[in-house]
Amino acid sequence: MKLPVVLRPGEDGWIVAECPVIPGCISQGQSRAEALANIQEAIELCLETRDEEGWSLPQSYEMLEVQIGG
Template sequence: MKYRVVIEQDEDGIYVAECPSLPGCVSQGNSREEALINIKDAMAGYLESLRIHNEPIPPSIWEETVDIAL
């Protein structure tokens, strides 16, 4: 499954990652790479909890990126 993840650096230099499709699913790291690893782990736990509690699992996204030359 694919989900969009947003990673931003806060004022203290920590990278905060969140998954908009999974409300409240947020993690952080000292680098973008660490934040991405941590949010993947958080997302897996979130989805497993939904499965255990028979809650609906949000659908996977299909997204394309387009490069535009300026």
Template sequence: MKFVVTLDRDEDGMWIIECPSIPGCVSQGKTREEALENIKEAIQLCLEVRAEHGLPLTVETKQVEVRV
């Protein structure tokens, strides 16, 4: 399965990564690469937990470009 993730840096330089289509699925890493590896594990675990609780595995998300 493919998922879109968002990747940002916090004020301490840590990479924060989130999978918007899976509510609450967030991870982090000291490097961009570490964060990307960590979110893969987080996605697997989140999907397992959601399945165990009978929740929808994902929610619909849409990316829209906005100019300011």
């Protein structure tokens, strides 16, 4: 299974990683590799508890970029 992940710089110099199709699934790391390993673990933990928590992954989604301003 492949899921989207967004990486962005955090205020503290760490890299923040988030899976936008799983609300609240966010992690961080000191490097890109660490952030990706940590978000993968967070995603796996979220998926393990999804039935108990009563949510499911969307059947489909579309990733787009939008331009703001001129």
